[in-house]
Amino acid sequence: MTTKAFGLVIILIVAAVLTGGYFWWRAENVNSGDVASSRYNPDDYLTANSDLFPGVEVESITQYWEEFAVTAQYPKTPNKQVAESLYKFVEAKIDEFIKEGEKRPNRNEWDDEMHLTFSTFGLAPNLFSVKFNLNEYFTDNSDPVIDIITKAYDFNTGRELKLADLFDPQASYQDRLSDLTNQGLQADSEVTDKRLIGPATAVEPQNFQRFTFDSDSLTFYYPAGQVSSQARKVDIPYGRIDDLLSPLVKQHLDPLTNKAKKASDIDVTKPIPVPTPVPTATPSDSGKVKPIPDTCANPVALTFDDGPHKTLTPAKLDVLKEKGVVATFFMIGNQVIAYPDIVNRIYQEGHELGNHTWDHQQLTRLDSAGVKDEIQRAEAAIKNAAGQDAPVFRPPYGAYNDTVKQEAKLPIILWSVDPKDWQDRVTSIVDDRVNSATKRGDIILLHDIHQSTEDAVPLIIDQLKAKGFCFVTVSQLLGLPENTASVAGQVYSKQK
Ligand SMILES: [Zn+2]
DSSP states (O other): OOHHHHHHHOEEEEEEEOOOOOGGGOOOOOSEEEOSOSTTOTTHHHHHHHTOOTTOEEEEEEEEETTEEEEEEEEEOSSHHHHHHHHHHHHHHHHHHHHHHHTSSSOOTTOEEEEEEEEEEEEETTEEEEEEEEEEEOTTSOOOEEEEEEEEEETTTTEEOOGGGGBOTTSOHHHHHHHHHHHHHHTOTTOOOGGGHHHHHSSOGGGGOSEEEOSSEEEEEEOTTTSSSSOEEEEEEGGGTTTTBOHHHHTTEETTTTEEOOGGGSOOOOOOOOOOOOSSOOSOOOSOOOOOOTTOSSEEEEEEEEEOOTTHHHHHHHHHHHHTOOOEEEEOHHHHTTOHHHHHHHHHTTOEEEEOOSSOOOGGGSOHHHHHHHHHHHHHHHHHHHSSOOSEEOOGGGOOOHHHHHHHOSOEEOOSBOOOTTTOOOHHHHHHHHHHHOOTTBEEEEETTOHHHHHHHHHHHHHHHHTTOEEOOHHHHHTOOSSGGGGTTOEESBOO
16 A cells, blocks of 8 residues: 555544643753653643643544554644644654555564654743654564654744744853753763763754753753663753743743743633543443343444544444444543543443553553553543543454453453454445344444444444344443453453
8 A cells, every 4th residue: 555545544533622721830840850751651641631732632643554553643733834834744754654664574464553642831822842752663573663752833923943943043052951951861860871961962953852841941852762761851940041042932931930921921711621530540330230131132232443533423422322222432542532521422321431542552562561551541531531430441453462461450352243444444345244244242343433434333233133133332241240350351252
C-alpha cells in the first residue's frame, strides 16, 4: 500500500473542545527532574488535558493497517495557521515512520507501531507551546525511537517561534542557557554520568531546540538516552534570564515576580473546571451483572473497539436504543478523555464499559510497568467519565502474554467472530461475514470508528434477531462474577 493511500484512510477523530483550566495554574519551580516523556507517567494525560488552552481541541489519528499501527494526538488550535503547521508536522512524522518501517524485511501485520502524545504549556493567551512524546517500534524490535519534540507559536501572528524569538537579539543568551542547563543537570541525581552533561548543554543550536514555556519558566528537555536512560528536563525560572528576554515574552511577565501576569490581568475565556480523575481504580465494583434473560436462548455479544468516536458512537447508541440491544464498548483511554460525556452515555444506557488501554499499544512489547500503566490510565479515564470501572479488558490486537495476564487485573476478552471490518470497509461485506459466521455464544468484534461498520450494525442486528439470536453484554454472556477481578487474567473468546 502506498503512502498516499495510507493517508487517505487515516481516520481523523476530532475531539470535542476541551476548554482546559488556566494554564498558569501550573506551578513548577523545580530546576530539573522527571519529564512526562514516556508512557510510564501516569499524570501525562492529566497534564495533556488540563493544560490545554481555551479553544484548543485534541485531534487524534487512529490507524492500523497491514504492517502499521499509528495513534497520534495533537492539538487543534483556533488559529488556522498554527493548526495547519501542527497537522503538517504530524503528517510528516507519520510519513517518516512509514518510510522507516518499509526499509525492514519480514514484516507482519501491525509490527511497526507509532504513538504520538502531547502536553501543552503557555505563558500568555497568545504564547503557546507543545511537547510531543514520540514512541516508535519496528518489526525487528531494535532501535525503538523515543523522542521529545517541541513546538512553540504566537497565536497573534500564527508564526512558529524559535528560541531566538524569545530573546533580545543583542543578548548572549546562549551562554547563560548553557550555564543554567548545565547547573540544572549537575543537580539532577538521576543524571549519574555527569560527563554527558557538557556535550548536552554546550552552546550548540541542537542542544536548545526542545523547549516549552509556561507561567514560571522556560523548560529544556533531554530525551531518554541523552543524559540519562530516562528523559530529563531543566526548568529555568524567568527571573534567571529576565535581562535577556525579548519584549514578546517580557510584556507578559509581572516585573515584580518574573512570572506570567495573573489570570485576572489577562483577558481570557472563563475556564471550565476539569474534573478530578481517579488515579487508580479498583476493578469492577459496578452493579450486579444481570443474568441472561430466560427469553434469550441464543445469546451473542456485540463488541465495539477503539472508540469512543465523536459522531459514530452517539449514532450507534441511537441505533442500539431503538433496537433494544446492549453491547460492550472497548475504549481507548485517550479517546475517553476527549469524549467523557459519550462514555457516560454508554454506561447510562446499559451497555458495558470495556478497557482497551490508554493508546492502543501492543502490550506484548512492554514490560510489566508499561502494561500496568497502559491499563490503569485507561481505567482512570473511564472511571472519571462514567463514574464506573470497566469490568472487562481487551488487549489491542488481541496480543497478550503472561505479563499482560498478570497485570490486567481484569478478565481478558478476545472474540470468536471477526469480520475484519478495519480491512474491508464495505458495509455489505461486514454484514455478510458476521451474519454467516455467528453462532450461539459468540463474541463479535467490530470497530467503533468506521462508517462502513456503523452502517452494518442495524443490518447485523436485524438479521441475527431474525435467526433467533439475542444480544447481551460480554459479562452476561460469559456469566462473569460481579467482581470481575476474581477472574483477572483469564482469557475468554466466547461462551464456553
Ligand atoms: Zn483495538
